[in-house]
Amino acid sequence: MIRGFAMKVPQPGDPAPALVGTTHLDESFDLSALRGRNVVIAFFPLAWTPV
Secondary structure (H helix, E strand, O other): OOOOOOOOOOOOOOOOOOOEOOOOOOOOOHHHHOOOOOOOOOOOOOOOOOO
């Protein structure tokens, strides 16, 4: 948990929270555009970064 920030852990069947970001092709991505479809999102923190 980030200090001062609390979020409920999503459960199966819960609607996804708002998510806007950038794809690996540097294109804008808005999860709400896929509402009603099955979606799998994989996060790779620090992948392809100089850290």
